[in-house]
Amino acid sequence: MASNTPAPEAPFDAFGGGAAPSAPDTEWNPTEDSLRDRARSGGRHRVVKQRSNFARSSTVLGVGVIAAVGAGGLATAQDKPPVAISLPDLNLPDAHDLPGVGALLPAQEERETVSADRANPNPLTSATYTTEADERASRSGQVTRTSLTTAEAPGAADAGEALRARILQQAEQQQASADAAEKAAAEKAAAEKAAAEAQAKADAAEKAEAEAKAKAEAKAEAEARAKAEAERLAKLAASYSMPLSSYSLTATYMQSGSMWSSGYHTGLDFAAPTGTPLKAVHGATVKSAGWSGSYGYRIVLELEDGTEIWYCHLSSMTVSAGQTVGTGETIGRVGATGNVSGAHLHLEVHPGGGDGVDPAAWLRSKGLTV
Structure with missing residues (x-):
């Protein structure tokens, strides 16, 4: 029986620890x-x-x-x-020819590139790293990548300076952006403040103008009312008349004194010489004309609104009850009849025939000057 002697095996030590044991003598290569x-x-x-x-x-x-x-x-x-x-x-067939497998394996050019890389005795000659600043810049849209290789080792100091300069430049750019944003915000706030102040001034001016206009309108209204009142009083004065043309006031309404039985004066006294003509203050009807005790001779005129005008202490009367008289018409003359101390006209005003009121105020309300 013929046989071939086994080929000598090279020592195997994958981890550099020494040669492995030789192959057993029983192994052989048959032909x-x-x-x-x-x-x-x-x-x-x-x-x-x-x-x-x-x-x-x-x-x-x-x-x-x-x-x-x-x-x-x-x-x-x-x-x-x-x-x-x-x-x-x-x-065996080539792995790239197997169905479903060839597409997963690198092409011939890639295998050659890998082989060339494996043939490089020092393949790991470069390292690429990304700094924390690069990641922040990448998130903000400023992509920066720093690469150092062993070939740059002689110029490591220069690369470090370049990196430092780039980081400082990015920091300056970020600071400039922050300053610009702060400046824009300050300008916007100043513009808003100026606009608010201008609006406040405009509102104040508008308010002052409105107040001045309101005052002017109020003044005009007051003047208009005064004018209307003057016109009304003028018309009334044309329809009303003082009872005497010439006189002097000797006693006022509600004046106190012992000469009056009630303790106070109930009318207005116009002192004038005896026989001075007395005139009707307004168109009226003679309600009564005759003797009235302490009032002496008295004439009572009744106006359309029911107001009664009393003329007292007369020396004579020229009208009688039921007669109609007009404004300014002579109805009698001044005298000193009744309870008096001298010649005068005692005038009383009784609205609606009731209690008396101040004759001076009533005459003024009719546009007359007392």
Whole structure:
């Protein structure tokens, strides 16, 4: 029975700790003739691995380069010796030709790029980081990314200064934006304050104008009322008349004294010489004319509204009861009859025929001057 001597195995130590034990002596590589002879003899062979010419030289699977970023910088993995691993030549199809799998694998150009990267003895030569300021700027729409590579290591100080300058510039820009916003807010507040003050002044001016207008209107209304009252009194004066043309007042209404039985005066006394003509104050009807005790000779005129006018202490009467008289018409003359101390006209006014009122006030209400 013919056989092939197993190919020597290279020591294997994936972690650099020393060579692994050799393959057992029972392992061998059969050939097609030896397998055929063993089949004829009914024996069994342990087939470890079938190698083609390319496989016998091993399919080398490189151990990946382990990169670790330390606290002080960049570290690269040390080159490890290749390990020879024998695999059987199964003539499997390419993985990219398998249905549903090829689309998940990188293209040929990408594999070549990956191979080129693996061939780089120092693949991890750059590191990219984003600062906290970059993240804030990215959120505010100002995208900034800072990259440092090992190739820039000789100029690390310059890169740090550039980064510092960029951060300061961003801070200045943010401060300028904040200042501009504050200035705009202050200007807006000042404009609103000025507008409010202007509106307050306008309101005050409008109020003052309204008050002045109201005062002017009130004054005009008062003047109009006074004028109307004067006109009314003038018309009344034309329809009313004083009882004497010439006189002097010797006693007023409600004046107190012992000469009056009631203790006070009930009318208005016009002193005048005996025989002075007496006139009707307004158009009226003679209600009575004759002697009346302490009043002496008395004439009572009744006006249209029921008011009674008493003429007392007369020396003579020229009218009689039931007679109608007009304003200013002579109805009698001044005398000193009755309870008197001298010649005078005692005049009383009784609205509606009731209690007496102040004759002076009543005459003034008719537009007359007492």
